[in-house]
């Protein structure tokens with residue numbers, strides 16, 4: 053069972069701890085890394101097996117590709133494991149084409165080396181911001197003869213709503229989205245006085261609406277009695293905030309699973325530490341048969357983790 057989360061119940065990290073989480077992620081993943089990559093890998097294998105009986109060209113798109121390897125720390129032990137790009141390349145039956153998007157030059161060098169290890173495979177490497185690259189890529193294909201799996205694995209609040217809109221419009225892309233749960237509750241501060249313009253813009257960019265301001269915050273009944281600030285306070289707990297995310301995603305995609313909450317420590321069945329990410333699967337395919345099967349496979353995988 054995933055331990056209950058929500059409210060400011062002591063499970064949540066303070067600002068310093070979240071800063072450490074962000075810093076760690078540049079060199080270290082953790083328990084959540086194993087879970088997300090396990091889910092992705094299982095889905096990629098199932099996707100290719102099912103679609104190998106059809107004539108579609110199968111694409112794998114990794115929008116925050118990294119290097120092909122992840123340095124993680126689990127139970128105090130450092131290890132290096134295969135990252136998403138390397139795992140996708142090893143899937144059998146294989147994808148017909150791979151597209152790796154990565155912003156940072158040093159990681160590009162590793163991706164180029166990874167491509168050299170696979171001379172028989174068609175691998176496109178794009179150095180750009182994921183939002184920009186995805187918008188271009190989604191409009192490059194007609195999506196009549198292609199089907200794709202896209203992995204959105206950002207460190208934080210990087211995926212813009214307008215990017216998700218473009219992806220959803222293809223009707224041909226299945227998405228695994230590691231939603232930045234900690235980023236969300238960190239930006240949506242408990243006290244609205246601490247919401248600056250950057251935080252507000254980031255929330256609107258990621259959630260696709262500024263409705264969150266009305267849904268998350270109420271006027272503090274005790275405000276101004278003693279001459280305090282404007283007094284708005286966040287009135288909903290973290291799981292309710294995530295429900296708002298799910299509701300938003302369902303306005304774009306025909307099928308969206310319940311998210312799997314990934315914590316800082318422990319393992320999937322016995323998590324510990326603050327919730328960091330929420331792993332969603334969404335299918336953009338309007339066909340009930342297609343997105344029904346895709347979500348059944350994804351749900352089975354999420355339930356098995």
Ligand SMILES: C[S@@+](CC[C@H](N)C(=O)[O-])C[C@H]1O[C@@H](n2cnc3c(N)ncnc32)[C@H](O)[C@@H]1O
Nearest residue numbers: 116117118135136154155156180181182205207
């Ligand atoms: C969590 S890591 C991805 C790990 C990778 N999926 C794996 O399993 O090995 C996020 C990656 O996104 C890259 N990145 C950060 N901001 C980006 C952006 N705006 N566009 C594209 N890549 C970005 C980082 O350099 C980093 O390699």
